[in-house]
Amino acid sequence: MKKMIGTSLLLFGVIAFGQSKEDSLQFRKISTEILNNGKGYAELKELTKTIGHRLSGSEAYEKSVQWAEQKLRDAGADKVWLQEVTIPVWVRGKESLHIKTSGGTWKNIKMLSLGNSERTGGKDVFGEIIMVKSMEEYDLLPAEKVKDKIVFFNYPFNQENVQTFISYRDAGAYRRTAASLTAKKGGKFAIIRSLSSAFDDVPHTGNMRYDENVSKIPAVTIGSTSADELESLLKAHSVTAKLNSNCGMKGEKLSHSVIGEISGKKDQSVIVVGGHLDSWDVGEGAHDDGAGIVQSIEVLRTFKKLGIQNNHTIRAVCFANEENGTKGGKQYGKTVKEKNEKHLFAIESDAGGYSPRGISLEMNDDHRNQIKSWGHLFLPYGVYNFEGKYSGSDIAPLHEMGVPTAELVPEPQRYFDIHHTAEDTFEKVNRRELLLGATVMTQLIYMIDKNW
Amino acid sequence: MKKMIGTSLLLFGVIAFGQSKEDSLQFRKISTEILNNGKGYAELKELTKTIGHRLSGSEAYEKSVQWAEQKLRDAGADKVWLQEVTIPVWVRGKESLHIKTSGGTWKNIKMLSLGNSERTGGKDVFGEIIMVKSMEEYDLLPAEKVKDKIVFFNYPFNQENVQTFISYRDAGAYRRTAASLTAKKGGKFAIIRSLSSAFDDVPHTGNMRYDENVSKIPAVTIGSTSADELESLLKAHSVTAKLNSNCGMKGEKLSHSVIGEISGKKDQSVIVVGGHLDSWDVGEGAHDDGAGIVQSIEVLRTFKKLGIQNNHTIRAVCFANEENGTKGGKQYGKTVKEKNEKHLFAIESDAGGYSPRGISLEMNDDHRNQIKSWGHLFLPYGVYNFEGKYSGSDIAPLHEMGVPTAELVPEPQRYFDIHHTAEDTFEKVNRRELLLGATVMTQLIYMIDKNW
Missing domain, CATH: 3.40.630.10 (Zn peptidases)
Known part of the structure; x- marks a missing residue:
């Protein structure tokens, strides 16, 4: 009996090895x-x-x-x-974002409206920018500080993860929810730092959605270097933004x-x-x-x-x-x-x-x-x-x-x-x-x- | 005794696990x-x-x-x-390679002299091109068929190897030895197909060496698409090459x-x-x-x-x-x-x-x-x-x-x-x-x- 099991196992081994070799050749x-x-x-x-x-x-x-x-x-x-x-x-349509510090001139910022975002309706929408670095920081802001403002969600892509998809999913919450969060506290529109592992000025679009019962305000994104520059400006001065966009659902x-x-x-x-x-x-x-x-x-x-x-x-x-x-x-x-x-x-x-x-x-x-x-x-x-x-x-x-x-x-x-x-x-x-x-x-x- | 060994092994396991955790944190x-x-x-x-x-x-x-x-x-x-x-x-110096089919005009081919190659000495060197696809094919050629000719070693980079370094080493023999092989049978210079995994016209230079007691004739390389085109031409006509190069050891x-x-x-x-x-x-x-x-x-x-x-x-x-x-x-x-x-x-x-x-x-x-x-x-x-x-x-x-x-x-x-x-x-x-x-x-x- 023992011998038979031994033989069977051997036979099984030979078949498995043969299979594996055949598969390896097919690969x-x-x-x-x-x-x-x-x-x-x-x-x-x-x-x-x-x-x-x-x-x-x-x-x-x-x-x-x-x-x-x-x-x-x-x-x-x-x-x-x-x-x-x-x-x-x-559809996207023509769009532009400008910023101005007090006494300065309008500066064009490379941007993209996020996918599924609504438009400014052909009008320029103005407002003072307030920056937050995280969701937690935003949650602490009282609505009166956000009302009529532009909220800049400057949450960076986490460079530490070897598996970059983890960082993408982590930062993805900002892209999806920034507009709704901003609307709930009466803000005019949202700017998010792009979900980007690169240190360049390329904006990354992508899907966003509106919560039910919120005002469908625009959400736009800017590249990493523009986000860094805007952060520097905001540390020194107040900054006004001007958005004109024509995107929207059709x-x-x-x-x-x-x-x-x-x-x-x-x-x-x-x-x-x-x-x-x-x-x-x-x-x-x-x-x-x-x-x-x-x-x-x-x-x-x-x-x-x-x-x-x-x-x-x-x-x-x-x-x-x-x-x-x-x-x-x-x-x-x-x-x-x-x-x-x-x-x-x-x-x-x-x-x-x-x-x-x-x-x-x-x-x-x-x-x-x-x-x-x-x-x-x-x-x-x-x-x-x-x-x-x-x-x-x-x-x-x-x-x-x-x-x-x-x-x-x-x-x-x-x-x-x-x-x-x-x-x-x-x-x-x-x-x-x-x-x-x-x-x-x-x-x-x-x-x-x-x-x- | 058994228990002691058990405890020692356990202790060793705990230490090893602790070490591994410490190393993982340091990583x-x-x-x-x-x-x-x-x-x-x-x-x-x-x-x-x-x-x-x-x-x-x-x-x-x-x-x-x-x-x-x-x-x-x-x-x-x-x-x-x-x-x-x-x-x-x-040093490289100015260099150019032209080809001409019978009755045609001279056509410039993108090329690089191989590293350590000698020059034509400021002169145009002319000759009819003969192509071989492999070392074996070259070995079969009698010296009188190579004498005063340009030998084109058109050995392609093997795309099948997932480990590309294997293909590089495989084709590397052509780069290193083409000049000496050609010289030994009385050829004027050697052209080799670049050691390239790309299908483009970019020539890849790299080291070559001369065997002892051979004439130090030039060796040049051309990109994959030029090599393919030259192969097509050679199937239809005889092709003459003209090389002028000024590289050499200093x-x-x-x-x-x-x-x-x-x-x-x-x-x-x-x-x-x-x-x-x-x-x-x-x-x-x-x-x-x-x-x-x-x-x-x-x-x-x-x-x-x-x-x-x-x-x-x-x-x-x-x-x-x-x-x-x-x-x-x-x-x-x-x-x-x-x-x-x-x-x-x-x-x-x-x-x-x-x-x-x-x-x-x-x-x-x-x-x-x-x-x-x-x-x-x-x-x-x-x-x-x-x-x-x-x-x-x-x-x-x-x-x-x-x-x-x-x-x-x-x-x-x-x-x-x-x-x-x-x-x-x-x-x-x-x-x-x-x-x-x-x-x-x-x-x-x-x-x-x-x-x-």
């Missing part, structure tokens, strides 16, 4: 194909240079829908379709997410790989999230090109409206529920097209441990970190329905230098780094397709 | 100091923008010697000195490496951290190796700023002449031997100022395993790979003397896009990535200083 085939022949970098150049930024609701976004449809066909998808999504429309519109799939050979349950097709209305949306889009398309292309027999349906989803509403992700989840489509797994790439370092896993321990047990296969591709427990916002509705979800975790040091800015351009993306991200997602999907 | 102090207050990025801007490229032997190099001396003093070094090094002097010169140290509080044996101060004569030598220089200075600054009581002497060495002779490293090793200075450990940063991923260890297994046992401390800083078994060229003489040596292993995907080119500029370096490299070297030196 290498995938990386070789993508690093040599990957189309993602050239496609990202097209998307960023011929279409550019593409806020959902814009004409550029509609062009990107057509573009993605074509690229999914080119990649060899068996089926490509558009999914209707009703999206909120927000109702809703029917638009689309773009979906392509290769059919499962044994089973029609679905594995999703995705990113978001929309971007903010500045820069080119290269890292955020053109990268995730071309990587997702690359996954399909590679399965087809290598002739990998996928058991399950593999579906690339280019979600609409992640930036200012996540309506694409929500609609996708809703449709899955309505159609009762079984989903096996979903992974999102929405943290930049940098070298992969890990895969964050939002799933039960059995699934997590199984994926971790494949860690040695990923190590030669620089992927070592499976400790994260979150996944992306567009696949959150799938996760809520019980689908195991994941996110590609790339190198995070550069992302918040350029995130949501005019600087998020194709030139900031490296071909090999981008393609390695696609490689790792293809490898993971190969393993899940084979083993789940 | 965090180091990263917090450097990520918040690090000077390396500002110093790199000075070095690259006020001095620029600095081939050893040039006036710019001499300026960088003065600059490094001052920065080491500013960092708080107890002692700063220059170490005399006799270096070879190589004897020797007395120059200096720059050294600064903080004295050991208990023991004068030395821990070295270093990079090379010289660069090639194009671009700004930002990643190669301005990064290693400012990171090494940052290590000293951080020990002083945090008041860490270093048991041993910690010495930052800015080596002269790594690029075309490694005379600085050799002289340093020679001096150590002459003075019989005990060296405990040496680490070099000369693989770019990108995010650290590992530390490569060239040492015996006891030392290697001890450093690996500290791996959990480094993991929060993105450092997980201790498998490499090489270290840098400037500390090779120390390694030969039995000193355990190491190299910082940064993210390798971008380096060979810009290595030894006009594109290796300050703008390519990210502040946080650069400072994380300095952080990890400081942390490692803290551990070695404390435990060895």
Whole structure:
């Protein structure tokens, strides 16, 4: 009996070793194909240079829908379709912010209205600036000190975190809530220091929202050096600001997410790989999230090109409206529920097209441990970190329905230098780094397709 | 007895855990100091923008010697000195490469002479180009087919290796030997495809050498797209090349490496951290190796700023002449031997100022395993790979003397896009990535200083 167990264990070991070797060879085939022949970098150049930024609701976004449809066909998808999504429309319009110290002249400050912010309505809005360095400091201010003032939330991005996403989430509260907080105490508008890891003068836009029952006053953001300069000025003098902005919500519109799939050979349950097709209305949306889009398309292309027999349906989803509403992700989840489509797994790439370092896993321990047990296969591709427990916002509705979800975790040091800015351009993306991200997602999907 | 062993083990466990916690806190102090207050990025801007490229032997190099001396003093070094090094002097001069197909006009090709190459002597040298794709193909060519020809070694950088240094070393043989190989069969000069991971037209220079008893014919390099175009032309027609170059060796010169140290509080044996101060004569030598220089200075600054009581002497060495002779490293090793200075450990940063991923260890297994046992401390800083078994060229003489040596292993995907080119500029370096490299070297030196 003992001997039999020994033999069985040995046999199991041999099979496991054989499997591992086979998988390791398949991993290498995938990386070789993508690093040599990957189309993602050239496609990202097209998307960023011929279409550019593409806020959902814009004409550029509609062009990107057509573009993605074509690229999914080119990649060899068996089926490509558009999914209707009703999206909120927000437009920026002309805008400017000026400041003046007593007796001085008006000085123009580089700025951006935050996404979803309302306008000054074509008028100049004036007021004295008061600065706070933190939420706590703001909470202590009595309403009469804020009334008719401009509140400058000068909370810096914490440079100490190696994981920059922690600092981003930390400072994110200011971007989301500054306008409502200011309105509640009677302020005229809010200025926030950009959520930026860089020490430059580039303003970073991004989503904000209004609490219910508050006056929808404008919220704008300025770059790090402008914020530092304003802080210095405020230490010496009172400073008046003048804002003129024309942004605002313009109702809703029917638009689309773009979906392509290769059919499962044994089973029609679905594995999703995705990113978001929309971007903010500045820069080119290269890292955020053109990268995730071309990587997702690359996954399909590679399965087809290598002739990998996928058991399950593999579906690339280019979600609409992640930036200012996540309506694409929500609609996708809703449709899955309505159609009762079984989903096996979903992974999102929405943290930049940098070298992969890990895969964050939002799933039960059995699934997590199984994926971790494949860690040695990923190590030669620089992927070592499976400790994260979150996944992306567009696949959150799938996760809520019980689908195991994941996110590609790339190198995070550069992302918040350029995130949501005019600087998020194709030139900031490296071909090999981008393609390695696609490689790792293809490898993971190969393993899940084979083993789940 | 059993109980006693149990208690001892428990006690040992508690001590080990306490140590680990103390070390983890010290690691965090180091990263917090450097990520918040690090000077390396500002110093790199000075070095690259006020001095620029600095081939050893040039006036710019001499300026960088003065600059490094001052920065080491500013960092708080107890002692700063220059170490005399006799270096070879190589100068580029004006140069151009043209090609012409039969009946066509001369077309200028972007090129660089390889470092240490000899000139055409102010004359135009003409010849028909023959192309080979590999060393093996060249070996098969009879001498009469090469005689009076220009040999174009069009060996591409292998995109398949995730570890780009493997591809660099692989293609490096062409750069080093093309001229001698061509000369041996009577060719007039050699053109090599640049050792580049990028698909652009940027030529990458770098070191070459002549075998003994061969004619010192010129060797030049062209970018990837020029190489591809030349390949296409050669498939259709014969192509003539015309080279005019004025580079060459100009004897020797007395120059200096720059050294600064903080004295050991208990023991004068030395821990070295270093990079090379010289660069090639194009671009700004930002990643190669301005990064290693400012990171090494940052290590000293951080020990002083945090008041860490270093048991041993910690010495930052800015080596002269790594690029075309490694005379600085050799002289340093020679001096150590002459003075019989005990060296405990040496680490070099000369693989770019990108995010650290590992530390490569060239040492015996006891030392290697001890450093690996500290791996959990480094993991929060993105450092997980201790498998490499090489270290840098400037500390090779120390390694030969039995000193355990190491190299910082940064993210390798971008380096060979810009290595030894006009594109290796300050703008390519990210502040946080650069400072994380300095952080990890400081942390490692803290551990070695404390435990060895």
